[in-house]
Amino acid sequence: MPSLMYLLQLTKWFSSPLEFFKLNIRKLLIEALKKGPIPNHVAFVMDGNRRFARMHGIETLEGHWLGFGAFLEVIDICFRTGIKVVTVYAFSTENFKRSKSEVDGLMDLLKMKLSEMAEHGGLLERYGVKVVFPGQLDLLRPDVLTIVNRTMEMTGQNLDRTLNICCPYTSRNEIVTAIRDTVIDFSTRMPPVPGRTPLPGCQASALNTRARARVSIYGDPTQKMKIPWWIATTGSIGPAALDHQDIAYSKAPVFAGPEIIDDQTLTDHLWTKGNPPLDILIRTSGVRRLSDFMLWQCCQVTEIVYLDVLWPEFSLWHFLPVLVGWQANAS
Known part of the structure; x- marks a missing residue:
């Protein structure tokens, strides 16, 4: 009757080629997948x-x-x-x-x-x-x-x-955390534009009027993302509706408006x-x-x-x- 050691050696002898065959088949399958x-x-x-x-x-x-x-x-x-x-x-x-x-x-x-x-x-x-x-x-x-x-x-x-x-x-906690972080971001005062001096109120208002004529954040929803996020403020474009030529902002704190929050905003906080x-x-x-x-x-x-x-x-x-x-x- 064969000894246990002999049977173990026999098993090892047969398993080595089998493992080699399996590894090569696996490699071929993975290479085939990579073609698609x-x-x-x-x-x-x-x-x-x-x-x-x-x-x-x-x-x-x-x-x-x-x-x-x-x-x-x-x-x-x-x-x-x-x-x-x-x-x-x-x-x-x-x-x-x-x-x-x-x-x-x-x-x-x-x-x-x-x-x-x-x-x-x-x-x-x-x-x-x-x-x-x-x-x-x-x-x-x-x-x-x-x-x-x-x-x-x-x-x-x-x-x-x-x-x-x-x-x-848990996903629920991830989503709640994303909402909380979004609220914190949108409750933070936006920094002033470096190197700029606030214009007088009437001049800033005039520039805002021109800006509102150029773009509306309540019109075509595809247009809202063309404005930098810091431009929009709650209820109106506000005193920061600017381009590289028309710069105007007030001394009062300015916050990003909630109307620009969308699914991508939440995704970016997950x-x-x-x-x-x-x-x-x-x-x-x-x-x-x-x-x-x-x-x-x-x-x-x-x-x-x-x-x-x-x-x-x-x-x-x-x-x-x-x-x-x-x-x-x-x-």
């Missing part, structure tokens, strides 16, 4: 770690560890394919309601894996990845926050790729500001809901895909049909 259009921004709701652990009779934290392995494989595929921005739902603020042992385990896992990812020659350096943490960072443990800030600082100059790790995050529009949002585990993730970003042209596979099992073979389908629609 590539999405700029893909997001993942990484759902199913706990269910996977229950189904396989292992500890919940082990399921999260396996889920992190799938996360590394997926972002490697994304960046190798040419996707510029990847956003993952790593931890919801609602997850703090779970048991203390699970939350602490997840925070320890985050600390350890972030340190590994940021190592010299690691994935972040290989692809030139800037790491961003959209979310309420003040809710993190101090030791975790230190690692998070260090990772963002270390990768802040990378410009090739962006990895958004949403933690701790935690994901500066990112390209979201092309694909994938949720694993078969659950068909967004769970308070990227609600603002996925409301227009995003292709939302629900996959009946648990996150630790997610791989190129599940991702490939999604990318091919998106390419077919984009062509």
Whole structure:
């Protein structure tokens, strides 16, 4: 009867060529994908770690560890394919309601894996990845926050790729924060024009009359963005409706008018500001809901895909049909 060592050696002998074959097939498939259009921004709701652990009779934290392995494989595929921005739902603020042992385990896992990812020659350096943490960072443990800030600082100059790790995050809080920041911006007095002297009231009024004749912020909505944002004031164009020739402003505080606030204004105040529009949002585990993730970003042209596979099992073979389908629609 063959010994255990012999069987292990035999398994290793057969598995090496098999792994080599799989790696080459994967490389060929990724190169084939790169021949077509590539999405700029893909997001993942990484759902199913706990269910996977229950189904396989292992500890919940082990399921999260396996889920992190799938996360590394997926972002490697994304960046190798040419996707510029990847956003993952790593931890919801609602997850703090779970048991203390699970939350602490997840925070320890985050600390350890972030340190590994940021190592010299690691994935972040290989692809030139800037790491961003959209979310309420003040809710993190101090030791975790230190690692998070260090990772963002270390990768802040990378410009090739962006990895958004949403933690701790909910979309409602992101939108509320964007509204609050917009209100603060529009409640701040605009700076005076450098090197200019305010004109007398009657002269400034005359210049304003000429300016109002040139453009109306209440007319064609396409015209309002042709005016610099600091020109508009509440209720009228006000004493700053100027061009490079007609300069007039009053000594009174001047504020930007709310009538110029639009969806782009809010987008520019989100935690994901500066990112390209979201092309694909994938949720694993078969659950068909967004769970308070990227609600603002996925409301227009995003292709939302629900996959009946648990996150630790997610791989190129599940991702490939999604990318091919998106390419077919984009062509």
